[in-house]
Amino acid sequence: xxxxxxxTPLLELRGATVRFGPKVALNAVDLAVARGERIALVxxxxxxxxxxxxxxHGLVPLAGGERRMAGAPRIAMVxxxxxxxxxxxxxxxxxxxxxxxxxxxxxxxxxxxxxxxVGLASEAGRIGRVLSGGQQQRAALARxxxxxxxxxxxxxxxxxxxxxxxxxxxxxxxxFAAQGITVLISSHNLGxxxxxxxxxxYLEHGRLLADVPTARFFxxxxxxxxxxxxxxxxxxx
Amino acid sequence: MNPFLDSLATAARLxxxxxxxxxxxxxxxxxxxxxxxxVATALGLLAGAMIAVWRFPGRSGVIVVLNTLLALPSVVxxxxxxxxxxxxxPLGAWGILFTPAAMVIAQSLLVTPIVxxxxxxxxxxxxxxxxxxxxxxxxxxxxxxxxIAWDERLxxxxxxxxxxxxxxxxxxxVMMVGGNIAxxxxxxxxxxxxxxxxxxxxxxxxxGFVLLGVVLVLNVVxxxxxxxxxxxxxxxxxxx
Numbered sequence: 295x296x297x298x299x300x301x302t303p304l305l306e307l308r309g310a311t312v313r314f315g316p317k318v319a320l321n322a323v324d325l326a327v328a329r330g331e332r333i334a335l336v337x338x339x340x341x342x343x344x345x346x347x348x349x350x351h352g353l354v355p356l357a358g359g360e361r362r363m364a365g366a367p368r369i370a371m372v373x374x375x376x377x378x379x380x381x382x383x384x385x386x387x388x389x390x391x392x393x394x395x396x397x398x399x400x401x402x403x404x405x406x407x408x409x410x411x412v413g414l415a416s417e418a419g420r421i422g423r424v425l426s427g428g429q430q431q432r433a434a435l436a437r438x439x440x441x442x443x444x445x446x447x448x449x450x451x452x453x454x455x456x457x458x459x460x461x462x463x464x465x466x467x468x469x470f471a472a473q474g475i476t477v478l479i480s481s482h483n484l485g486x487x488x489x490x491x492x493x494x495x496y497l498e499h500g501r502l503l504a505d506v507p508t509a510r511f512f513x514x515x516x517x518x519x520x521x522x523x524x525x526x527x528x529x530x531x
Numbered sequence: 532m533n534p535f536l537d538s539l540a541t542a543a544r545l546x547x548x549x550x551x552x553x554x555x556x557x558x559x560x561x562x563x564x565x566x567x568x569x570v571a572t573a574l575g576l577l578a579g580a581m582i583a584v585w586r587f588p589g590r591s592g593v594i595v596v597l598n599t600l601l602a603l604p605s606v607v608x609x610x611x612x613x614x615x616x617x618x619x620x621p622l623g624a625w626g627i628l629f630t631p632a633a634m635v636i637a638q639s640l641l642v643t644p645i646v647x648x649x650x651x652x653x654x655x656x657x658x659x660x661x662x663x664x665x666x667x668x669x670x671x672x673x674x675x676x677x678x679i680a681w682d683e684r685l686x687x688x689x690x691x692x693x694x695x696x697x698x699x700x701x702x703x704x705v706m707m708v709g710g711n712i713a714x715x716x717x718x719x720x721x722x723x724x725x726x727x728x729x730x731x732x733x734x735x736x737x738x739g740f741v742l743l744g745v746v747l748v749l750n751v752v753x754x755x756x757x758x759x760x761x762x763x764x765x766x767x768x769x770x771x
Contacts, residue, residue, distance in 0.1 A: 353663055370667070377661040379682045380763065389678070390668035423763070437668070 304329045304367055304476060305350055305445055309359030312345050312500075319345040321500040322359065327445070327478065332471045334491035334508070335480040338523065342500040343480035347371065347447045350478065367476075370443035374450040376434030378422030383414060386422040387437045394441065408440035409433070412466055428459025435466055446470060448479040452486065464490065484524075488512065496520040534732075541733030542740055553734075557741050560718040563631050564699040567638035571698075572691040574639070575646025580676035582647070583654040584662075597651065600644030605637075609707030612637040616708065629710040634718070637704035642694040649690050654679050685760045689753050696749045700742065 303326035312320035320342045327333060327350070335343040348354045351371050352361060370390070378386050387405040396404065409415045412432040417425060422433060431451055438446060448467060452460040464486055471477045471490065481487055487494060487508065494511035496504035496519075504511065504520045514521065545553055582593060614620050616628040616636075627633045657679040665675040680687060702720035709716030711725055719738045726735035 348663070351667055353666055371664075373664055373667075377664040379678070380684075381682075393669040393674065421763075441668075 302329075302364065303327055303362070304364050305369075306362040307346075307349060307359060308362065310346075310349050310356050310361065311358035312342075312349055312354050313357040318500050320349060323349075323497075323500075323502045325350075325495065325502065325505070327476060329444070329476055330474050331476055331478075332490055332492045333478045334487040334494045335478065335497060336482070336484070336487060336494060336511075336523070337497035340499075341497040343497055344449050345500070346495075346497065346502075347449050347478060347480060350445075351447055367444040368441060369445045369447065370438035370441045371447040371449065372431070372434045372438050372451050374453050376430050376437075378425070378430055378433065380421065380423060382419055383422050383425065383433050384409065384418040386433060387440055390437050390441050404440045405436075408436035411439060412436045413462075426459070428455050428462060431455060431459065431463050432466065435463065435470075439470060443475060445476045445478070448477065450480050450482065453482065460486075484512075496523065498523070538732040538736050542737035545733065545737040546740060550737075553737060553741070555714065556717055556719055556722050556738065559631065559716075560699055560720070560742075561745070563634045563705070563718060564638060564695055567635045567642060567698045568691055568695040570635070570639040571643040571646050571694050572687075575643045575690075575694070576650050576680060576687060578643070578647040579650030579652075580654050580673070580680055583651045583658060584672040584676045594648075594651070597644055597648045601648050603641060603644060604703065605641055605701040606703035606707065608637055608641045609704035612640060612704065612708045628708060629712060629716060631709070631716060633708040634705045634716060637708045638698040638701065641701060641704055642698050645697060646690050646694050649693075650680070650687060653683050653686050653690075657683060685756050689756050692749050692753050692756075696746055699745055 305327040307323055307325045310320055310323045310325075311318065323342075323346060325346070335346060337343055345354060348371075349356060349361065351369050353371075379389065381389075384402070384405050387408055388401045391401040391404055406415060406418065409418050412435050414425075414429060414432055414436060417429060417433075422430065425433060435451075446467075451467070452463050455463065460483075467477060467479065468490060477490070479486075479490060481490075491508050494504070494506060494508050495502060496511070496516070498519050503517050506516070510516075511520075512524075516524070582590065582597070612633060613628070615622045616625065616633050617623055618628075627636075654676050658675060661679065662672075662675050665678055666672075670678060700720065702724055705711075705716070705718055706721050706724065709718070709721065711717050711721040717725075719742045723735045723738045723742070726732070726738070
């Protein structure tokens with residue numbers, strides 16, 4: 295039994311398959327996400343974690359299966375290496391709001407509020423690209439948070455950060471989740487998974503092999519493939 | 532005195548004295564090529580952005596044709612525009628053959644493919660890296676292309692300057708559709724060709740100096756823009 299089945303899903307994939315040319319990146323994945331959940335996606339590189347997040351956001355077309363949503367939830371996504379335009383930090387945060395046709399005055403206010411939220415208000419006038427990696431990731435979180443998302447998708451948001459920046463970003467994600475934002479995070483950091491997630495989804499070669507509460511993921515029992523992953527025997531191709 | 536050095540001295544004097552005929556020719560050259568460059572940048576950027584973001588049947592063929600047009604001979608463009616604008620041509624009623632307007636059209640056609648091909652490459656490369664993040668914020672494909680074009684504005688400005696350099700230094704197209712009429716359609720390149728054939732080397736050399744100077748200034752500006760961009764990316768850690 296899959297965990298999400300018992301709840302009313304806010305976002306759901308049924309039999310979702312994604313192909314990139316001959317490669318099947320996601321293979322008939324079922325995943326139901328209920329409001330307020332904190333889900334971690336784990337698996338080796340190339341297991342389909344990023345593709346699953348992109349499929350949930352609707353950024354990749356499904357070759358099979360379907361994506362369902364309860365209404366039209368606001369979804370925002372933060373990537374491992376956030377794209378900062380050659381503009382000020384504030385303009386970078388305003389970009390998403392501008393694309394959502396938010397009026398200029400409200401846009402400015404929300405962008406500044408979001409920057410204050412992530413501790414970057416003092417950097418608002420600097421060029422986005424010259425911020426440190428950790429600051430850029432916080433700016434990307436501010437850009438996502440300013441959209442007032444109901445679902446926040448995070449694709450290895452701390453993978454390329456130093457330990458202190460990692461901690462800052464993780465704290466923010468925890469605070470966003472505590473506000474009731476539904477969070478899905480892909481991560482290789484099992485400690486982070488333990489700290490942030492209430493549910494863990496394990497993927498291997500594009501297939502979803504385990505979908506269990508976090509405690510059970512670490513204490514077992516689990517399918518053999520997931521056990522091998524936890525023992526450090528990564529399923530490389 | 533050496534005839535070459537003599538010509539050089541006369542040329543320098545013409546430039547220093549701001550000879551009215553010379554100034555008119557230089558002014559017409561810069562305005563015709565400047566307008567053509569603006570038209571080509573607008574059209575080329577739009578075409579390049581559209582080809583970069585839309586997938587349609589025959590797209591690869593369009594890209595091959597566009598890249599081929601980078602080496603479009605100016606006399607061929609001149610010939611095509613001449614045929615279009617000549618009295619018997621489909622646009623003959625406009626009556627603009629042998630006017631600066633015809634020269635602008637010819638030069639625009641010549642350099643639009645340069646802007647379009649290079650803008651497509653620039654936007655497509657950036658889209659590959661960042662397009663998905665922009666779409667995740669709610670941007671349509673065209674909005675992605677426009678945002679990226681704005682973000683790559685220094686690269687686009689460099690393209691525009693390159694296009695201007697190509698336009699201001701070509702001779703074939705403006706000669707054919709402008710006719711090199713003194714005081715009306717005579718520009719630097721056509722004047723150099725004419726004065727050289729007449730044996731009036733000082734005037735040809737003087738114009739050559741000005742043309743070289745324009746191209747030199749363009750290259751300095753392009754180099755400065757490139758350096759500025761690289762420095763910015765280096766500070767941002769995008770480049771090592």
